[in-house]
Amino acid sequence: MELTSTTTVLAPPQEVYGFWHRLENLATFMAHLDDVRVTGPSSSHWVASAPFDTVVEWDAVTTGDAPERIAWASVEGADVDTSGEVLFVPAPGGRGTEVRVRLRYDVPAGALGRAAARYFGDDPSQALDDDLRRFKQVVETGEVVRSEGAPWGKRARREFPQRPARPLSDGELQELRGRREVLA
Amino acid sequence: MKANCWTGPNRVEVQDVPDPAILNSRDAVVRITSTAICGSDLHLLDGYVPTMESGDVLGHEFMGEVVEVGPGVDGSRLRVGDRVVVPFPIACGACLACRAELYSCCENTNPNAGVAEKMFGHPVAGIYGYSHLTGGFAGGQAEYARVALADVNPLRIESDLSDEQVLFLSDILPTGYMGAEMCDIQDGDVVAVWGAGPVGQFAMDSARVLGAEKVIAIDDVPYRLEMAASQGYQTIDHSATDVRSALLEQTGGRGPDKCIDAVGMEATHGAAHVHLYDRVKQAVRSETDRPHALRQAILSCRSGGIVSVIGVYGGLVDKFPAGAWMNRSLTLRTGQCHVQRYMRPLLERIERGELDPTRVITHRLPLAEAPHGYDIFKNKADGCEKVVLKP
Ligand SMILES: NC(=O)c1ccc[n+]([C@@H]2O[C@H](COP(=O)([O-])OP(=O)(O)OC[C@H]3O[C@@H](n4cnc5c(N)ncnc54)[C@H](O)[C@@H]3O)[C@@H](O)[C@H]2O)c1
Ligand SMILES: [Zn+2]
Ligand SMILES: [Zn+2]
Numbered sequence: 001m002e003l004t005s006t007t008t009v010l011a012p013p014q015e016v017y018g019f020w021h022r023l024e025n026l027a028t029f030m031a032h033l034d035d036v037r038v039t040g041p042s043s044s045h046w047v048a049s050a051p052f053d054t055v056v057e058w059d060a061v062t063t064g065d066a067p068e069r070i071a072w073a074s075v076e077g078a079d080v081d082t083s084g085e086v087l088f089v090p091a092p093g094g095r096g097t098e099v100r101v102r103l104r105y106d107v108p109a110g111a112l113g114r115a116a117a118r119y120f121g122d123d124p125s126q127a128l129d130d131d132l133r134r135f136k137q138v139v140e141t142g143e144v145v146r147s148e149g150a151p152w153g154k155r156a157r158r159e160f161p162q163r164p165a166r167p168l169s170d171g172e173l174q175e176l177r178g179r180r181e182v183l184a
Numbered sequence: 185m186k187a188n189c190w191t192g193p194n195r196v197e198v199q200d201v202p203d204p205a206i207l208n209s210r211d212a213v214v215r216i217t218s219t220a221i222c223g224s225d226l227h228l229l230d231g232y233v234p235t236m237e238s239g240d241v242l243g244h245e246f247m248g249e250v251v252e253v254g255p256g257v258d259g260s261r262l263r264v265g266d267r268v269v270v271p272f273p274i275a276c277g278a279c280l281a282c283r284a285e286l287y288s289c290c291e292n293t294n295p296n297a298g299v300a301e302k303m304f305g306h307p308v309a310g311i312y313g314y315s316h317l318t319g320g321f322a323g324g325q326a327e328y329a330r331v332a333l334a335d336v337n338p339l340r341i342e343s344d345l346s347d348e349q350v351l352f353l354s355d356i357l358p359t360g361y362m363g364a365e366m367c368d369i370q371d372g373d374v375v376a377v378w379g380a381g382p383v384g385q386f387a388m389d390s391a392r393v394l395g396a397e398k399v400i401a402i403d404d405v406p407y408r409l410e411m412a413a414s415q416g417y418q419t420i421d422h423s424a425t426d427v428r429s430a431l432l433e434q435t436g437g438r439g440p441d442k443c444i445d446a447v448g449m450e451a452t453h454g455a456a457h458v459h460l461y462d463r464v465k466q467a468v469r470s471e472t473d474r475p476h477a478l479r480q481a482i483l484s485c486r487s488g489g490i491v492s493v494i495g496v497y498g499g500l501v502d503k504f505p506a507g508a509w510m511n512r513s514l515t516l517r518t519g520q521c522h523v524q525r526y527m528r529p530l531l532e533r534i535e536r537g538e539l540d541p542t543r544v545i546t547h548r549l550p551l552a553e554a555p556h557g558y559d560i561f562k563n564k565a566d567g568c569e570k571v572v573l574k575p
Binding site: 130137169 | 202316
C-alpha cells in the first residue's frame with residue numbers, strides 16, 4: 001500500500017524540516033502512531049496501534065536526512081515492512097513550505113493483512129491527509145485543535161459522526177485526561 | 185449550566201449541560217452576559233444544514249467576561265476579568281488564509297475539515313454552535329462558553345459601551361458591513377438590499393456610511409420594511425410588486441448599481457410555482473437551497489454591477505442565472521464574514537456614533553425563553569427583528 005499526501009505550511013522549509021526531524025513529534029499528529037523514539041544517530045523505534053487493541057512495534061533506520069528531505073525504512077526482518085519519505089519544498093511567493101509525504105506499508109496477505117487494511121479505513125489516503133492537516137495545525141498554532149463535538153485530537157478520524165457539540169461530562173474529561181489527550 | 189440546544193428539526197430546548205472545560209492550551213472560558221439569535225440559526229433549526237447532532241449547543245453571537253484561561257494564552261492579550269466580544273468564526277491568525285485576513289476560511293480551526301472539504305471542495309473555519317461541518321464547537325446561547333485560540337480572536341472592550349452596543353460586533357454588524365464593502369460603492373451608487381432582517385438592516389446602514397446615494401430595501405414583512413423606511417431607505421414589498429420593474433422605476437431604468445443578498449437559502453417567493461419547485465427539490469435534497477433573492481439580484485443588477493452575497497447558502501442551487509451573470513459582466517462576491525477584520529474599525533464607528541447597532545433589537549429575553557425567541561424570530565411574530573438573550 002502506497003499513500004501520498006501534501007500540504008502547505010506557512011513557515012520556512014528549515015523550520016518545518018526541523019519539526020519533522022525530531023521524529024518524536026510524529027506521534028503528536030499521526031493518528032496510527034503511538035510513539036516514536038530515537039534510539040541512535042540514525043535509528044528509531046516505532047510503536048503503532050493495530051487492530052483488535054494490539055500494538056505493533058518495529059525498528060527503523062533513517063535513510064536520508066537533509067534539510068529538503070527525510071526518509072526512513074523499517075530494518076530487515078522487522079514485523080512491519082514500511083518506508084517513508086517527506087520532502088520540504090519552498091512554496092512560491094513566500095507561501096511557506098510544501099510538505100510532500102509518501103508512505104509505503106507492505107501489507108501482508110491473508111487475514112492479518114485484511115485487518116490492517118481495515119484499520120487504515122475505507123480511505124487510507126484520507127487518514128494521511130488528516131495526519132498532515134494536524135501536522136500543519138501543530139506547526140502553525142502549536143497544537144491539534146479540539147472541539148466539543150470532536151475532542152479526541154488525533155484520534156478523531158474514526159469517530160464521525162461524533163458526540164454532540166456540548167461541554168464534556170466529568171467522566172468524558174477524565175477519560176481524555178487519562179489518555180493524556182487534553183490538559184489535566 | 186443552562187444552554188439552548190438543538191434537539192431535532194424545528195426543536196430547541198434549554199437544557200442542563202456540563203460547564204465548559206479548557207480542552208486546548210490557548211482556550212478561555214467566558215461567562216456570557218449577552219447572546220443573540222441569528223438568521224443563520226434558523227437554517228440550522230430547520231435542519232437544512234447537515235451534520236447537526238441532537239444536543240448541540242446553539243449560538244455564535246455572544247460576549248461576556250473571561251473567567252478562565254488556558255496555560256498557553258498570552259497574558260498580554262487576554263486575562264481573567266477581561267470583557268470581550270467573541271467573533272463567530274474561529275481563526276488561528278497564523279495560516280495563509282488568516283494572514284490574508286480571510287478569517288472565516290482559516291485552515292486550522294475545523295477539526296472536521298475532512299468532512300467540510302468533501303462538501304465544499306476546501307475546508308472552512310470552525311464556527312461556534314454551527315453544525316459539525318464547521319467543527320462541532322459548542323455555541324454561546326448558554327451561561328458559559330469555551331473560546332478557542334482565545335489570545336487571537338476575542339475583542340476586548342475597554343470603554344463603558346453597553347453590551348447591546350457592542351454585542352453585534354460578533355457577527356451581524358461586520359457581516360452587513362462586509363456586504364456593503366464588497367459592493368465597492370462609488371459616487372451616486374444605488375444599492376438594493378434583499379432582506380430587511382438584522383443583517384440586511386446593517387448592510388443598508390453600512391452602504392449609506394460608505395457613500396451610497398440611495399438604498400432600497402426589499403422584503404415582504406411589513407414591520408421590517410417599516411424599520412428600513414424609518415431610517416430613510418426606500419422599500420419594495422416583493423409579495424406585492426414585481427421587484428425588477430420596481431427597481432427599474434426607482435433607478436431611471438438603469439437598475440441598481442450594487443445588489444446585496446441578505447436573505448440566503450430559505451428565501452420565499454411570491455410566484456407559488458417557482459417556490460414549490462425549489463421547495464420540493466429542497467425537501468428531497470436534490471437542491472438544498474432556495475435562491476430566489478440571489479436570482480432576482482442577478483437579474484436586476486445593472487450591467488457591470490456587483491452582486492454581494494452575505495445570505496448563507498449551504499449546498500446546491502438550481503436555475504442559477506449564469507447567462508445574465510456572464511453576458512452582462514456582473515461581479516459576484518461573497519463569504520462568511522471575516523469578522524476579525526472589521527471588529528476594531530466598527531467599534532470605533534460605534535464610539536463615534538456613526539452606527540447604532542441597538543436599533544434592530546426588538547426583544548430582550550432571559551436565556552430560559554430562547555425557544556420562544558426562536559419561534560417569534562422565525563415566524564416574524566410580535567414585530568420581532570432581533571432577539572437578545574440574557575443568561
Ligand atoms: N455571511 C455571513 O457571515 C453571515 C452572517 C450572519 C448571517 N448571515 C445570513 O444572512 C441572512 C440574513 O440573516 P438575518 O439574521 O437578517 O435573518 P432573517 O431571517 O431575520 O432575515 C431574512 C429576511 O429575508 C426576507 N426574505 C425572505 N425571502 C426574501 C426574498 N425572496 N426577497 C427579499 N427578502 C426576503 C425575510 O422576510 C427576512 O426578513 C441569513 O441567510 C443568514 O444566515 C450571513
Ligand atoms: Zn450569525
Ligand atoms: Zn488560520
